[in-house]
Amino acid sequence: TQLLEQSPQFLSIQEGENLTVYCNSSSVFSSLQWYRQEPGEGPVLLVTVVTGGEVKKLKRLTFQFGDARKDSSLHITAAQPGDTGLYLCAGVGGGSNYKLTFGKGTLLTVNP
């Protein structure tokens, strides 16, 4: 069974602070995805990282995939209240299954 450990589980910060969320596994994934979920909605994809060592930037969000494709991080610079939400990492198993293995999620609250 492939497992993803995500940390921290909860994070409450002030507007303007930086933060990093980690996603670690003992398994190798063909790719890893980060989703953001707001209350009453389904998760929405932020980014997919595929290549070991890959770094992707989405405005103030920086995503990194570990060299061994087992771990990933999400760094948010100068967080804003609009960044509040549940951040989920998900490993893609590959093949024709398209089955996602989700981490437990990080509930981020950015206070004004």
Added chain:
Amino acid sequence: SAVISQKPSRDICQRGTSLTIQCQVDSQVTMMFWYRQQPGQSLTLIATANQGSEATYESGFVIDKFPISRPNLTFSTLTVSNMSPEDSSIYLCSVWLVNTEAFFGQGTRLTVV
């Protein structure tokens, strides 16, 4: 992209009853997925629903408890049978567009009393 509509968006049900959740996609997709998200938790895959064949259930989930229908390439239903308070969760359907990303419905928030 894909637009997924789930019904109902929420419901409060008596224990021992059953609820059927509908998932409609605006395009034809081969595989649809049903997830459960318990309060404050992440998503757990219940089953994969393929058109024309029986659903494939993950460990800990059985067809008698969570029967699934997939009559065509744009629609699926998940039934939560003989409900108990432990079944209170958000249930989400999801689809993949090949080599892109997973799209999720807005979820059905179920409360069993």
